[in-house]
Amino acid sequence: MAQDVIVHIQRKDSPDGATYRQTFHVPYEDGMNITTVLQRISAQPVTDEGEHTAPVAYDACCLEEVCGACTMVINGHVRQACSALVDNLLKEQPEITLEPMTKFPVVRDLLVDRSRLFNALKRSKAWVSVDGYWDRGSGPLMAPRDQEEAYPLSRCMSCGCCLEACPQYNDKEDFIGPHAVSQIVLYNTVPAGQSIAPERLDVLAGPGGIAACGNAQNCVKVCPKEIPLTTSIAKAGRAATGHAIRRWFRR
Amino acid sequence: MAEQRVVVVGGGLAGLACAMNLAAEEVPVDLVSLVPVKRSHSVCAQGGINSVNDVTRQQGDTEWKHFDDTVYGGDFLQHQPPVKEMCDWAPKIIDLLDRLGVTFNRSPEGYRDQRRFGGTLYKRTAFAGATTGQQLLYALDDQVRHWEAEGRITKYEYHDFLGPVLDDNGVCRGAVVQNLFTMEIRALPASAVVLGTGGNGLVFGRSTMSTICTGSAAARAFRAGVKYGNGEFMQVHPTAIPGTDKLRLMSESARGEGGRVWVPKKAQDPRDPRDIPASERYYFLEERYPTYGNLVPRDIATREIFDVCVNMGLSVEKERLCVFLDVTELPPETLHKLDGILEIYEKFQGMNPRVTPMKIFPAIHYSMGGMWTDYAKDEKTGGLIAGDPRNQHTNVPGIYAIGEADYHYHGGNRLGANSLLSCIFSGLLVAPCVTNYAKTVKGAAPAKLLEDAAKAEKKRGDDFAKSSGQENPRQIHAELGDIMTRNVTVVRYNKALEETLAKIDELEDRFGRIGCPDGGNWTNQTVTFIRALADMIMMARVITRGALQRDECRGAHFKPDFQIPAPKSDDPAELHQQAEEWCRAFQERNDKWLKSTVVEYNQGDLIFTYEDVDTSLIPPRPRTYGLKGAEIIEKVWKEMQRQRGVQPAAV
Ligand SMILES: Cc1cc2nc3c(=O)[nH]c(=O)nc-3n(C[C@H](O)[C@H](O)[C@H](O)COP(=O)(O)OP(=O)(O)OC[C@H]3O[C@@H](n4cnc5c(N)ncnc54)[C@H](O)[C@@H]3O)c2cc1C
Ligand code: SF4
Numbered sequence: 091m092a093q094d095v096i097v098h099i100q101r102k103d104s105p106d107g108a109t110y111r112q113t114f115h116v117p118y119e120d121g122m123n124i125t126t127v128l129q130r131i132s133a134q135p136v137t138d139e140g141e142h143t144a145p146v147a148y149d150a151c152c153l154e155e156v157c158g159a160c161t162m163v164i165n166g167h168v169r170q171a172c173s174a175l176v177d178n179l180l181k182e183q184p185e186i187t188l189e190p191m192t193k194f195p196v197v198r199d200l201l202v203d204r205s206r207l208f209n210a211l212k213r214s215k216a217w218v219s220v221d222g223y224w225d226r227g228s229g230p231l232m233a234p235r236d237q238e239e240a241y242p243l244s245r246c247m248s249c250g251c252c253l254e255a256c257p258q259y260n261d262k263e264d265f266i267g268p269h270a271v272s273q274i275v276l277y278n279t280v281p282a283g284q285s286i287a288p289e290r291l292d293v294l295a296g297p298g299g300i301a302a303c304g305n306a307q308n309c310v311k312v313c314p315k316e317i318p319l320t321t322s323i324a325k326a327g328r329a330a331t332g333h334a335i336r337r338w339f340r341r
Numbered sequence: 342m343a344e345q346r347v348v349v350v351g352g353g354l355a356g357l358a359c360a361m362n363l364a365a366e367e368v369p370v371d372l373v374s375l376v377p378v379k380r381s382h383s384v385c386a387q388g389g390i391n392s393v394n395d396v397t398r399q400q401g402d403t404e405w406k407h408f409d410d411t412v413y414g415g416d417f418l419q420h421q422p423p424v425k426e427m428c429d430w431a432p433k434i435i436d437l438l439d440r441l442g443v444t445f446n447r448s449p450e451g452y453r454d455q456r457r458f459g460g461t462l463y464k465r466t467a468f469a470g471a472t473t474g475q476q477l478l479y480a481l482d483d484q485v486r487h488w489e490a491e492g493r494i495t496k497y498e499y500h501d502f503l504g505p506v507l508d509d510n511g512v513c514r515g516a517v518v519q520n521l522f523t524m525e526i527r528a529l530p531a532s533a534v535v536l537g538t539g540g541n542g543l544v545f546g547r548s549t550m551s552t553i554c555t556g557s558a559a560a561r562a563f564r565a566g567v568k569y570g571n572g573e574f575m576q577v578h579p580t581a582i583p584g585t586d587k588l589r590l591m592s593e594s595a596r597g598e599g600g601r602v603w604v605p606k607k608a609q610d611p612r613d614p615r616d617i618p619a620s621e622r623y624y625f626l627e628e629r630y631p632t633y634g635n636l637v638p639r640d641i642a643t644r645e646i647f648d649v650c651v652n653m654g655l656s657v658e659k660e661r662l663c664v665f666l667d668v669t670e671l672p673p674e675t676l677h678k679l680d681g682i683l684e685i686y687e688k689f690q691g692m693n694p695r696v697t698p699m700k701i702f703p704a705i706h707y708s709m710g711g712m713w714t715d716y717a718k719d720e721k722t723g724g725l726i727a728g729d730p731r732n733q734h735t736n737v738p739g740i741y742a743i744g745e746a747d748y749h750y751h752g753g754n755r756l757g758a759n760s761l762l763s764c765i766f767s768g769l770l771v772a773p774c775v776t777n778y779a780k781t782v783k784g785a786a787p788a789k790l791l792e793d794a795a796k797a798e799k800k801r802g803d804d805f806a807k808s809s810g811q812e813n814p815r816q817i818h819a820e821l822g823d824i825m826t827r828n829v830t831v832v833r834y835n836k837a838l839e840e841t842l843a844k845i846d847e848l849e850d851r852f853g854r855i856g857c858p859d860g861g862n863w864t865n866q867t868v869t870f871i872r873a874l875a876d877m878i879m880m881a882r883v884i885t886r887g888a889l890q891r892d893e894c895r896g897a898h899f900k901p902d903f904q905i906p907a908p909k910s911d912d913p914a915e916l917h918q919q920a921e922e923w924c925r926a927f928q929e930r931n932d933k934w935l936k937s938t939v940v941e942y943n944q945g946d947l948i949f950t951y952e953d954v955d956t957s958l959i960p961p962r963p964r965t966y967g968l969k970g971a972e973i974i975e976k977v978w979k980e981m982q983r984q985r986g987v988q989p990a991a992v
């Protein structure tokens with residue numbers, strides 16, 4: 091198969107520019123992924139109509155689906171460009187479409203600004219609280235079964251797929267999002283994270299917390315790292331409810 | 342005294358460790374990174390992080406043995422005091438990471454589990470599945486986010502470090518950075534600038550590294566006067582999956598957990614590998630190195646794979662060189678610990694490595710060399726003086742370098758799982774040293790100095806954006822990567838290195854006639870790439886000239902024309918004599934070449950000097966790793982050392 095790959099790309103020159111589409115023909119290479127396609131376009135930014143255009147802006151870093159940078163909407167499905175192999179995409183439809191994620195402001199072309207995603211992690215206090223980095227001996231023991239539960243959650247690469255899919259994540263609500271809920275569950279699971287666990291539960295129980303989730307379960311279906319988001323959400327829901335009741339009694 | 346403020350460039354493990362430690366000491370930090378720090382290249386690290394631990398200790402392991410393995414692995418090219426200090430800190434660093442919530446794998450009782458890595462006989466490596474770098478980076482990223490929420494750290498993500506700002510006395514007073522969205526350029530004032538900006542694998546086109554690993558920041562510091570050390574020492578990892586955009590790593594942990602490397606004895610045997618009986622497989626690493634087997638250090642494994650494929654013609658495929666990395670015989674519990682990397686193979690190759698042996702080949706992986714940095718040796722312990730401003734300080738006052746971007750710790754070859762350690766170690770170590778230095782900086786950075794520096798960079802960027810020549814920057818990069826990979830990786834010949842330098846001249850010349858397809862001033866990724874391309878061409882020259890000038894074999898730097906011929910006589914007396922000659926040649930070689938390459942940039946010229954290496958703690962010795970047939974060398978070397986009265990290191 092030595093034919094060109096036909097790629098339709100949704101573009102925008104700047105945050106307040108107009109949205110438009112361009113089509114590119116890229117020579118096929120064995121095993122190529124969407125990042126390679128975009129690299130080839132950067133090298134020869136000429137549309138199918140022979141128009142010389144500016145290279146398409148996009149995000150990428152690790153190229154092995156661990157950094158989360160390259161998320162975009164490919165053939166209508168949100169996923170990573172680096173692990174989206176052209177061979178597989180062509181089985182879905184004969185010509186490939188690339189669009190930026192819709193839940194984040196577009197900076198340019200396929201590049202979006204995901205600050206809100208990181209801010210949610212800040213709101214969630216997803217960290218171990220320490221006062222310094224001196225030698226204080228080893229951490230608490232952790233049963234392998236707890237590690238087996240925590241480790242998958244610690245693989246969340248902040249890619250944003252789950253947020254793109256979540257109907258409750260939008261401009262109107264200030265939902266922290268499933269990824270952040272899951273990080274709270276992670277830090278409330280690992281022994282080292284216990285000391286501020288109640289503060290994180292406050293976030294879950296507060297505005298934009300777990301109550302904003304409508305339980306549509308879209309998030310878990312699109313997570314490339316197969317993070318059990320709905321399990322986290324269920325756990326978070328129970329913990330937040332219990333926490334709210336306890337807090338109410340303590341008043 | 343002006344308010345102390347430190348700019349940390351780089352949000353990988355090194356930069357984050359430094360930033361959080363400064364923040365804990367209440368020093369305000371500006372953290373600059375090309376990508377959101379959580380997406381830094383450190384996230385790719387798979388296998389784990391080394392330290393002596395409770396279990397290995399009971400098997401006779403010590404910090405000193407970790408230190409010995411590291412300098413032996415590095416072919417003695419590293420200054421020993423920093424390495425000793427690092428190995429002494431290692432168990433404490435793992436403890437710290439544990440307390441920060443890293444989801445390390447656990448033993449049935451809940452202790453940290455460890456695996457074995459290359460270049461050692463102990464299970465020293467703590468790990469979190471097969472994605473350890475990700476877990477470590479996230480733990481530190483979360484720490485930094487905490488300090489950010491507390492207002493002690495300000496992040497400049499999607500920002501490119503364009504260069505340091507030096508005053509008339511050559512002292513660093515700030516850093517010029519560019520916002521990669523708005524393209525706005527400004528100079529951040531700083532009492533000190535710390536560069537934790539990673540390696541430069543992209544000089545070779547494709548490697549196991551991330552797209553941001555161009556070495557641009559180091560090159561910019563280099564142009565401003567920071568010396569560069571041991572550039573020619575690039576690690577080629579033995580096991581990577583060839584790809585069109587990247588050579589994805591298949592971590593050493595696959596072998597650490599029992600994976601085996603082999604080729605069919607019959608060249609390009611067409612059978613399904615699973616149908617080839619054991620007797621018709623050549624487990625060349627195990628046969629050649631019975632003691633270390635598949636876990637010889639990387640430079641050795643890489644050369645053996647190369648030898649088997651190129652010299653013996655035993656590559657699994659004819660058109661594409663590769664060997665098998667086989668984990669199919671491992672039990673499911675063990676494979677589970679490798680899920681993170683096996684998924685990568687599955688995703689990108691469409692084959693299940695649990696069932697079919699993987700096809701792998703060596704790839705550029707790590708920069709042992711980097712910015713030259715000083716250290717303050719503690720004469721009593723042999724390690725470092727804590728908090729001394731000299732540690733990790735480059736030759737330019739106020740510029741520090743840490744992590745993969747500095748030249749310490751790994752010498753001629755890095756051992757697996759030692760880099761995550763050196764990155765976090767140097768990041769933690771440097772914080773009080775920088776603070777102590779910063780206290781001595783008088784007055785605020787002059788506004789005019791900062792403004793002028795920003796203006797100069799702005800002009801350079803505008804010129805690139807306006808450039809309309811015929812040369813395509815991506816094409817120049819592709820050609821650079823091709824020639825570097827062909828001539829400056831596993832096996833190096835002087836003639837090919839000279840050709841490479843000529844090609845670099847040509848590429849540099851063509852760079853002068855470059856055309857930028859994007860003249861805009863908003864998120865202009867082409868201009869950013871062009872800037873980095875200039876840096877990669879510079880680093881290519883540093884690497885290649887260093888390689889050309891170093892006429893010897895050491896660690897990852899291998900020149901067949903300068904090998905010392907191995908003793909191989911069948912007659913015992915003659916063999917002994919040959920071994921003596923070998924040892925004498927080895928000694929002479931060390932007298933001449935056991936030196937760090939140090940390069941300085943002087944108005945377009947590269948000035949090379951060679952610096953003595955501090956080997957005061959463990960005397961250098963031949964590096965045989967129990968190679969079959971090399972026993973005689975070890976024996977004779979020991980005899981000769983005894984005669985000379987050199988004390989073998991107390992291990
Ligand atoms: C695939 C792979 C697997 C590995 N596995 C292991 C392992 O198991 N164990 C081990 O010990 N080591 C491993 N290593 C090596 C190890 O991961 C790296 O050496 C280490 O992560 C480097 O960390 P760092 O902090 O020095 O730099 P990096 O993590 O590379 O970070 C560099 C930072 O600098 C920033 N930066 C760079 N240039 C600029 C600029 N011009 N302007 C602004 N910011 C800039 C980047 O944005 C980034 O934040 C592996 C390496 C690879 C490639
Ligand atoms: S379950 Fe539904 S509403 Fe809740 S986070 Fe997931 S996608 Fe959003």
Ligand code: SF4
Pocket residue numbers: 245246247248249250251252253268269272312313314315316317319
């Ligand atoms: S939970 Fe999954 S989909 Fe959501 S950000 Fe994390 S890795 Fe991405």
Ligand code: FES
Pocket residue numbers: 149150151152153154155156157158159160161170171172173
């Ligand atoms: S580039 Fe890192 S996930 Fe695709």
